[in-house]
């Protein structure tokens with residue numbers, strides 16, 4: 001059981017490109033097909049190379065689509081990161097389709113998978129706040145709260161970084177972290 005100060009020390013926020021991260025695992029904001037897309041998904045597949053897509057296709061063949069809130073793991077291909085955890089966030093529909101819980105589960109299942117693989121350092125993008133249109137302030141609060149509560153219970157993960165792509169998103173996550 002970690003206390004709040006330990007947890008806060010483990011959560012880092014930065015502005016940058018998640019494909020540049022030197023960490024055990026980076027998290028991809030994927031779609032259920034796992035066959036790539038734009039945004040983070042496109043950047044990771046471009047930088048990581050075809051190996052990642054091949055592993056995603058294999059996962060599709062074995063287990064079918066990745067449902068919203070769920071997570072799967074592949075190697076990192078040409079990335080500096082050893083693994084890519086692909087998770088699917090909710091598409092924002094106005095808050096009438098349990099989007100908050102689906103987003104919570106996307107972070108939670110990514111962290112659980114990381115722990116299962118002995119991953120100690122992991123970097124997240126701001127899941128669902130791009131093409132999926134989830135309000136950034138609301139997503140930031142869910143993301144930070146879910147990660148903080150997980151880190152309180154599971155001390156195996158040593159560092160969680162949020163790699164944000166613009167100032168406004170960064171500020172929303174900073175505000176969410178400060179209100180913990």
Ligand code: APR
Pocket residue numbers: 016017018019029030031036037038039040041042043089125126127128129130131132133163164165166169
């Ligand atoms: N590094 C870090 N963050 C990034 C990067 C990057 N290289 N590229 C984009 N982002 C940011 C976006 O600015 C946004 O804040 O990641 C956040 C998530 O945006 P999206 O990538 O659009 O992800 P999401 O909203 O979850 O939508 C997922 O988009 O790319 C498709 O295949 C994907 O269908 C899926 C959908």
